Amino acid sequence: xxxPSNTALLQGTLDVLILKVLxxxxxxxxxxxxxxxxxxxxxxxxxxxxLFPALHRLEEAGWLTAEWGxxxxxxxxxxxxxxxxxxxxLKQETENWSRISAAMANALxxx
Amino acid sequence: xxxLKATWRNLFRRALVDSDLEExxxxxxQLLEDExxxxxxxxATARREAAIELGGIQMIKEEVRDIRRGxxxxxxxxxxxxxxxxxxxxxxxxxxxxxxxxxxIGASSAIFxxxxxxxLRPLPFRDPDRLVELVSTWHELGMNEVAFSEANxxxxxxxxxxxxxxxxxxxxxxxxxGDGQPERVSAxxxxxxxxxxxxxxxxxxxxxxxxEDRASVAILGNKFWKSRYQxxxxxxxRTLRLNGATFTVIGVLPPGEPWIDDQVYLPIPxxxxxxxxxxxxxxxxxxxxxxxxxxxxxxLNRVAASLAETYPKDCKGVGFAFFPASRWIAPATTGRALRxxxxxxxxxxxxxxxxxxxxxxxxxxxxxxxxxxxxxxxxGRGRLVRFIMLESLxxxxxxxxxxxxxxxxxxxxxxTLDIRGLPRLDEVSLDPRALAFAVGAALITxxxxxxxxxxxxxxxxxxxxxxxxxxxxxxxxxxGHLRSILVTAEIALAFVLLVGAGLLARSxxxxxxxxxxxxxxxxxVFSISYPQSYGENGLGKQFIDRFLDELSVxxxxxxxxxxxxxxxxxxxxxxxxSAASRRSNAPPWAGWRVITPGYLRAAGxxxxxxxxxxxxxxxxxxxxxxxxPAHRTVMLSAALAKxxxxxxxxxxxxVLLWNNIDAEVVGVAGxxxxxxxxxxxxxxxxxxxxxxxLPSEFLLETRDDPMAVVRAVRSVMxxxxxxxxxxDIRTFDEVVNRSISSQxxxxxILAIFSGLALLLASFxxxxxxSYSVTSRTAEIGxxxxxxxxxxxxxxxxxxxxxxxAFLGVTIGGAAAYALSGFLKSLLFGVRPFDLITYAxxxxxxxxxxxxxxxxxxxxxxxxxxxxxxxxx
Numbered sequence: 010x011x012x013p014s015n016t017a018l019l020q021g022t023l024d025v026l027i028l029k030v031l032x033x034x035x036x037x038x039x040x041x042x043x044x045x046x047x048x049x050x051x052x053x054x055x056x057x058x059x060l061f062p063a064l065h066r067l068e069e070a071g072w073l074t075a076e077w078g079x080x081x082x083x084x085x086x087x088x089x090x091x092x093x094x095x096x097x098x099l100k101q102e103t104e105n106w107s108r109i110s111a112a113m114a115n116a117l118x119x120x
Numbered sequence: 121x122x123x124l125k126a127t128w129r130n131l132f133r134r135a136l137v138d139s140d141l142e143e144x145x146x147x148x149x150q151l152l153e154d155e156x157x158x159x160x161x162x163x164a165t166a167r168r169e170a171a172i173e174l175g176g177i178q179m180i181k182e183e184v185r186d187i188r189r190g191x192x193x194x195x196x197x198x199x200x201x202x203x204x205x206x207x208x209x210x211x212x213x214x215x216x217x218x219x220x221x222x223x224x225i226g227a228s229s230a231i232f233x234x235x236x237x238x239x240l241r242p243l244p245f246r247d248p249d250r251l252v253e254l255v256s257t258w259h260e261l262g263m264n265e266v267a268f269s270e271a272n273x274x275x276x277x278x279x280x281x282x283x284x285x286x287x288x289x290x291x292x293x294x295x296x297x298g299d300g301q302p303e304r305v306s307a308x309x310x311x312x313x314x315x316x317x318x319x320x321x322x323x324x325x326x327x328x329x330x331x332e333d334r335a336s337v338a339i340l341g342n343k344f345w346k347s348r349y350q351x352x353x354x355x356x357x358r359t360l361r362l363n364g365a366t367f368t369v370i371g372v373l374p375p376g377e378p379w380i381d382d383q384v385y386l387p388i389p390x391x392x393x394x395x396x397x398x399x400x401x402x403x404x405x406x407x408x409x410x411x412x413x414x415x416x417x418x419x420l421n422r423v424a425a426s427l428a429e430t431y432p433k434d435c436k437g438v439g440f441a442f443f444p445a446s447r448w449i450a451p452a453t454t455g456r457a458l459r460x461x462x463x464x465x466x467x468x469x470x471x472x473x474x475x476x477x478x479x480x481x482x483x484x485x486x487x488x489x490x491x492x493x494x495x496x497x498x499x500g501r502g503r504l505v506r507f508i509m510l511e512s513l514x515x516x517x518x519x520x521x522x523x524x525x526x527x528x529x530x531x532x533x534x535x536t537l538d539i540r541g542l543p544r545l546d547e548v549s550l551d552p553r554a555l556a557f558a559v560g561a562a563l564i565t566x567x568x569x570x571x572x573x574x575x576x577x578x579x580x581x582x583x584x585x586x587x588x589x590x591x592x593x594x595x596x597x598x599x600g601h602l603r604s605i606l607v608t609a610e611i612a613l614a615f616v617l618l619v620g621a622g623l624l625a626r627s628x629x630x631x632x633x634x635x636x637x638x639x640x641x642x643x644x645v646f647s648i649s650y651p652q653s654y655g656e657n658g659l660g661k662q663f664i665d666r667f668l669d670e671l672s673v674x675x676x677x678x679x680x681x682x683x684x685x686x687x688x689x690x691x692x693x694x695x696x697x698s699a700a701s702r703r704s705n706a707p708p709w710a711g712w713r714v715i716t717p718g719y720l721r722a723a724g725x726x727x728x729x730x731x732x733x734x735x736x737x738x739x740x741x742x743x744x745x746x747x748x749p750a751h752r753t754v755m756l757s758a759a760l761a762k763x764x765x766x767x768x769x770x771x772x773x774x775v776l777l778w779n780n781i782d783a784e785v786v787g788v789a790g791x792x793x794x795x796x797x798x799x800x801x802x803x804x805x806x807x808x809x810x811x812x813x814l815p816s817e818f819l820l821e822t823r824d825d826p827m828a829v830v831r832a833v834r835s836v837m838x839x840x841x842x843x844x845x846x847x848d849i850r851t852f853d854e855v856v857n858r859s860i861s862s863q864x865x866x867x868x869i870l871a872i873f874s875g876l877a878l879l880l881a882s883f884x885x886x887x888x889x890s891y892s893v894t895s896r897t898a899e900i901g902x903x904x905x906x907x908x909x910x911x912x913x914x915x916x917x918x919x920x921x922x923x924x925a926f927l928g929v930t931i932g933g934a935a936a937y938a939l940s941g942f943l944k945s946l947l948f949g950v951r952p953f954d955l956i957t958y959a960x961x962x963x964x965x966x967x968x969x970x971x972x973x974x975x976x977x978x979x980x981x982x983x984x985x986x987x988x989x990x991x992x
Contacts, residue, residue: 037147037148037151038144038148038151039148039151039152039155056173056175057145057148057173057174057175057180058175058176058179058180058183061141061144061145061180061183061184062180062183062184062186062187065141065184065187066187069187080147080151082151082154084147084150084151084154085143085147086147086148086151087140087143087144087147
């Protein structure tokens with residue numbers, strides 16, 4: 010049985026997911042990756058190859074800030090936090106997504 | 121703010137950002153390891169699994185860098201350095217590419233600057249769209265463009281309602297003496313508002329004022345001011361002696377042409393008693409704002425009608441017309457010729473582009489492994505595209521730089537050319553517009569050259585590229601196709617250029633070989649300007665007779681004669697003429713020439729019927745105060761005689777000169793291409809010279825070098841009248857050559873371009889084929905090992921190489937056929953589809969292509985199969 014994690018992430022999906030998981034608390038890279046897997050029931054397993062570019066892209070966009078801190082295992086790690094801009098962006102994206110998913114669900118049901 | 125901060129950080133604190141990323145990745149791996157260990161793995165396994173999960177660290181880094189804003193800016197400097205380094209690694213290829221682009225861009229910039237100066241640069245006058253040239257007409261006599269008489273001009277000035285102002289110009293010359301070297305200068309007389317009408321103000325001093333004192337002030341032309349007075353401001357107030365009278369310099373004109381490029385200008389004051397019957401003035405006018413051409417013409421018609429009423433004797437039938445100032449810029453054929461040259465040079469540039477594309481492709485092949493490696497290491501496709509484009513843009517930038525130097529070097533040569541119909545050539549320079557053109561050309565060529573190599577970047581299948589990299593022989597069939605297309609395109613383009621050049625060269629040849637009627641070898645022409653006094657008491661005729669007599673005793677002079685207008689070079693004074701027995705209301709327009717009896721022989725024109733003028737023939741108009749001649753005699757050119765008296769013997773028949781003066785035809789002379797070699801036989805009426813008709817252009821036939829008799833001529837002149845200046849001494853050959861200088865230049869420049877195109881195209885074909893042959897060395901080795909003969913290999917290679925050449929010739933032929941219509945108006949004696957030209961071009965291109973194939977083919981056939989196979 011094919012593993013669902015092969016599902017290609019839609020462009021933009023990852024960004025929203027990152028914003029979403031960071032909206033609850035600041036997290037480091039691995040934490041974000043694991044949390045996304047968890048909240049999507051392992052549908053999306055984010056690899057570092059896509060995670061880091063996304064994180065830096067979001068940081069460049071001003072939606073995240075990052076600072077060094079200590080992990081739960083007392084390791085030095087870089088923690089990302091949502092900025093005010095990021096919160097606003099998340100809200101907007103969430104609205105977009107609910108609209109799109111409603112439309113998609115609707116469309117797929119009809120066919 | 122945020123963006124600025126990020127850019128700042130990425131640009132200038134890059135090291136910090138990089139180490140930060142490195143640390144972040146390390147920490148990520150650490151956390152991964154911790155996670156694995158927690159779930160029960162031993163530390164070695166954990167480390168290995170963590171490494172696997174993390175993946176290619178380099179790739180992540182590259183991608184993050186690419187994302188960073190500012191990275192493009194920062195990367196640019198780095199990529200630029202990289203490109204320069206890579207170009208320096210291939211000095212041969214770089215030099216070739218730069219040289220070819222420089223030739224293309226240089227030639228096109230030079231031609232563009234000529235184009236721009238001659239055609240695009242506006243006239244040096246204010247609001248030139250309201251400026252017109254005014255002419256008189258006398259349609260009844262077949263004259264649709266004649267000069268003004270002075271009195272008619274003053275009346276037109278007073279009576280018209282559509283011109284803001286009008287100006288009068290009378291061409292004249294004068295002897296400048298008493299102020300350094302005596303010099304013959306052009307000294308036109310102009311009405312005082314002439315410069316104001318043109319919209320030109322003196323750059324020094326003042327313009328003529330409304331009531332300028334008669335014959336005492338002068339304005340200098342810019343060139344004359346610079347050459348004779350070294351552009352000194354102190355020239356104002358200086359006294360000039362012209363023909364013995366004194367004038368004070370009051371102003372200096374700005375540079376430019378036409379109208380304002382004479383040497384000295386003298387004022388014509390208004391005169392109520394001006395001459396009405398002598399038409400010798402040119403006129404310009406400035407339309408009042410808002411007046412349409414139709415309204416102005418209606419106004420002129422009204423003025424003409426009112427003049428005809430007031431002065432029925434002189435003005436009945438006289439009308440006025442005008443032409444827009446744009447006709448002063450350049451004749452239509454010049455514009456067409458320049459456009460064609462510009463198109464030709466664009467083709468040349470395109471061929472150069474194709475060659476450079478090909479060079480880049482060849483090098484791209486050699487670098488496929490490098491590119492594949494870069495891709496594998498995470499260089500994005502965008503970065504590779506940028507890299508290749510940058511390289512090709514750099515090449516074209518260097519090419520443009522060198523090309524501008526080439527253009528700069530050739531412009532002084534172009535400036536010295538004296539080409540008829542190409543005004544302002546001496547002003548050609550690399551001005552901002554020409555520079556902008558060069559920059560534009562460089563950008564376009566840069567992008568064009570890089571296009572094909574960019575398309576060759578493997579978008580996927582890196583593994584294939586890596587595998588193929590070391591076996592270029594098999595490398596992409598697609599490349600082979602692309603390169604065949606390049607060869608085809610080059611040959612097609614070269615074909616078009618060569619056909620154009622061939623047609624123009626054949627036209628030029630036809631022009632030179634045209635039956636001229638007159639002879640030019642061993643002939644000298646010069647002009648003498650007579651003083652006013654020669655027109656009275658027969659002084660002038662006396663001088664001409666004695667002068668020609670003295671020349672005839674010189675053993676070096678075979679024949680001599682004089683004519684009123686210099687053949688080929690001079691203006692065409694004409695008249696409407698019809699047979700007296702059937703007076704026509706639309707008579708043919710024929711040039712009239714006053715000649716001495718010896719002129720026809722001196723010019724080498726044969727007498728076909730009747731007789732040549734002799735001492736009994738007198739001028740057709742009377743001396744002042746004398747009765748009109750009772751019997752007038754004329755000679756006709758053969759073409760005119762045939763037109764007026766078809767199927768009749770014209771001798772003894774009568775014609776109407778100016779359509780109303782009766783004269784008897786006494787002789788018919790052979791036709792001559794007197795109005796220019798491409799104009800066909802001139803319609804000419806020859807009139808006898810005499811006391812009131814003094815021809816001033818002399819033509820001598822000499823035994824040896826014509827210039828050798830100049831001294832003898834001068835000494836005879838000095839004996840008869842030392843005050844008469846001899847001017848414009850040339851061999852007749854030179855006069856005729858100058859008359860076809862524009863055709864000569866067109867065919868010459870096009871020949872240079874097509875020669876270059878041929879060179880570039882053969883280089884392109886050679887490099888494509890030699891590359892493809894080299895890359896097939898192994899295959900050829902196998903064939904030879906299996907028993908193929910060397911000649912078999914050669915013929916196979918040549919055959920394959922010729923395939924795109926044949927295709928190119930076919931396409932080029934079709935394109936040239938389609939385009940040759942544009943050349944039509946420049947052709948003479950050759951049809952646009954001239955079989956000989958086309959056949960010659962086909963043969964030339966195919967031979968060239970075969971040679972370009974043959975050399976690499978022979979090399980391939982000589983390879984030792986063992987060595988060839990070892991290359992595998």
